[in-house]
Structures are given as C-alpha cells and as structure tokens.
Amino acid sequence: MQFRVATWNLNARTHARPVPAWVGRELMGLQADLLALTEHVPGGEVPSLAQVLQAGGAASVSVSEDQGAGDNRILIATREPHTLGPIPQPELDLVSAHANFLSVTLASGVIGVGFRMPDYSKTPGGYALLWDWLFDALAPYRGHNLILAGDLNADFIRPLDRKLRLAERFAEVGLQLVPVADGVSFRGRSGPGTRIDHVFVGGSLRGLSGTYSWKAIDREHPGCRGCSHGVPDHALMATQISCVNL
Numbered sequence: 719m720q721f722r723v724a725t726w727n728l729n730a731r732t733h734a735r736p737v738p739a740w741v742g743r744e745l746m747g748l749q750a751d752l753l754a755l756t757e758h759v760p761g762g763e764v765p766s767l768a769q770v771l772q773a774g775g776a777a778s779v780s781v782s783e784d785q786g787a788g789d790n791r792i793l794i795a796t797r798e799p800h801t802l803g804p805i806p807q808p809e810l811d812l813v814s815a816h817a818n819f820l821s822v823t824l825a826s827g828v829i830g831v832g833f834r835m836p837d838y839s840k841t842p843g844g845y846a847l848l849w850d851w852l853f854d855a856l857a858p859y860r861g862h863n864l865i866l867a868g869d870l871n872a873d874f875i876r877p878l879d880r881k882l883r884l885a886e887r888f889a890e891v892g893l894q895l896v897p898v899a900d901g902v903s904f905r906g907r908s909g910p911g912t913r914i915d916h917v918f919v920g921g922s923l924r925g926l927s928g929t930y931s932w933k934a935i936d937r938e939h940p941g942c943r944g945c946s947h948g949v950p951d952h953a954l955m956a957t958q959i960s961c962v963n964l
Contacts, residue, residue, distance in 0.1 A: 724750040725867040727952035734762035746774030754832035754867040755793040782820035789817035792832035835871035860892035863921035893918040896925030928957035
C-alpha cells in the first residue's frame with residue numbers, strides 16, 4: 719500500500735489572510751492521503767480552506783488550537799477519517815510553540831503529525847527547548863506507523879542543527895527522512911535556498927521519494943523570490959510513502 723503525503727507553508731504570518739483560490743486547486747489536485755499545512759490562520763476566506771479540502775475528498779480536517787495570540791497554526795487533512803491525538807500540543811512557556819503542533823490518528827492506525835519550528839533566533843534557547851519537547855513526545859511512539867510533516871526550519875547541516883544533533887535524534891526515535899532528489903523548499907531573497915520542509919516516517923512506513931515544486935507559485939507570481947504578499951513562500955512538498963503492513 720502507498721500513501722501520498724504533502725506539506726506546504728501557507729505564509730499566513732499570524733493573520734487570517736484569504737487563501738488564494740489557486741492554492742486550494744493545487745491542494746485538491748494532489749489527492750494527498752495526508753496533507754499537513756503550516757502557517758495557517760483560519761478565518762480569512764469564504765469558503766474556508768477546510769471546506770475546500772472536504773469538497774475535494776478529505777474525510778477529516780483538523781486545525782491546531784491557538785492560545786488567543788493569533789499564532790500560525792497547523793492544518794491536517796486526511797482522506798481517511800481521523801481523530802485527534804495521541805500527542806497533545808505542547809504546554810511550554812515559549813511563544814507560538816503550542817499552536818505549531820498537531821497530531822491525529824487515522825482510521826488505519828497511522829499517526830499523523832504536523833509541525834512547524836517557529837523562528838526563535840531572537841529567543842535564546844527556544845530552538846533547543848522545543849526540539850527537546852518534540853523528541854520526548856515522539857519517543858513513546860518509536861516503532862509505530864507515524865508520519866511527521868512540516869516546516870522544520872532546519873536543513874540538518876547548519877551549525878546549530880548539527881550542534882543539536884537533529885538528524886541523529888530523529889533516527890533515535892525511529893524516524894527516517896523521505897528522500898528528495900533535488901531542489902530547495904525555501905529560496906528567500908538571495909542565495910541558492912535551503913531545504914527546511916521535510917517528511918519523516920516510522921514503523922513499517924518507508925519513504926520512497928519526495929519533490930519540491932515551485933510550479934504553482936512561479937505560474938501565479940512570476941519572478942517572485944521572497945515576496946512580501948501573503949501567498950505560500952515555500953515549495954509545495956509531495957512525497958510517496960509505502961507501508962507493508964496495511
């Protein structure tokens with residue numbers, strides 16, 4: 719059996735911005751079994767993005783809770799019905815940590831996790847604290863069929879990522895990175911760009927391949943690089959995952 723898993727940073731920037739119709743069309747066209755959207759703030763569009771995805775075949779759509787601060791949130795949509803949990807959102811004294819995590823359990827038993835690491839460059843210790851929480855939260859589910867997808871704000875080769883042993887710690891909790899042959903997921907205003915959006919799998923799941931696609935953004939906003947408008951500013955990541963036990 720194979721799953722199609724996708725993730726996209728919608729770049730809402732803590733505001734309930736309207737989601738362009740072309741974004742919904744791209745998402746529906748994926749026919750993803752599990753979709754994890756980051757930097758989503760509901761309330762800026764009619765119909766809602768959740769309604770658009772349900773009309774496109776999603777059986778369940780869930781959005782992480784915020785704490786009244788207008789945080790960016792996580793949306794998970796699945797073609798199978800799902801329930802919330804088993805991992806609760808973090809309760810940390812760290813801005814935006816709570817809203818940027820969501821877990822669900824599919825009817826088949828697969829655990830889906832959407833996660834975004836906020837920018838804690840001006841918050842000393844913020845990265846380390848939330849990474850520690852995440853790995854502690856994932857450790858009890860080592861060996862389970864689990865998919866983690868989102869904007870991790872890490873490429874695993876930067877000095878801080880290496881200092882925090884991120885690649886090794888994902889392996890220690892039983893998760894493997896889905897490989898992407900080429901391209902970048904964030905290109906910013908200058909430089910070659912980087913890979914900070916990822917999908918990891920555990921248990922009997924195996925990541926076959928992934929792609930970073932800029933096709934829709936380049937079509938709708940030619941020449942956009944680090945654009946200031948509220949459209950996705952990351953590549954749309956799509957992956958193929960196999961499972962031998964479902």
